Amino acid sequence: MTLRAGDVVRIDLDDAHFYAKCVCVHPTYHEILAIDPNRYEVPVATSDALSFSEFAIASMSHALQSGSLKGQIQNHLSNQNPLTMPLFRFAVRDSAGRPIYWWLWDGQSIKIAEPGCDISCLPDRKLTSISDLTSRWVHQMDD
DSSP states (O other): OOOOTTOEEEEEETTEEEEEEEEEEETTTEEEEEEEEEEESSOOSSGGGOOOOEEEEEOHHHHHHHTSSOEEEOGGGTTSOOOOOOOEEEEEEOTTSOEEEEEEEOSSOEEEOOTTOOOTTSOBOOBOOHHHHHHHHHHHHHO
16 A cells, blocks of 8 residues: 555554544655544544644555554545645754754755744654554553
8 A cells, every 4th residue: 555645544543543644755754644643433434523733754655565554545535625745843963962953844955944933843854653653642542
């Protein structure tokens, strides 16, 4: 199963369902995903219920193909408004690990963040493992 931009995937974990939408497929960084952090007891019937409010970079296609992640593309949910590529941040750090300055990445180009600019709400540009991705949802199930 290979994801394409716009595909919505239902992820099945234990007795709950979770959703991710492929914003784009990047040639280097795998899929850029919009994540709905909410837990659904039953699969949703319409995309109106979904709230893609978090972002991650992960190889979801590979996880689905290998069987390490259970889920399926929900084509009937894919007609929701298209999502734009988010702006990601990543730090240049000193020897103690403290950020010296921040780079901003839009999927194609990189620029330095303006000093004093609040970028704390931007997602980090890092490849997220499937176990880290699913732990967001599993942790929610334990709460």
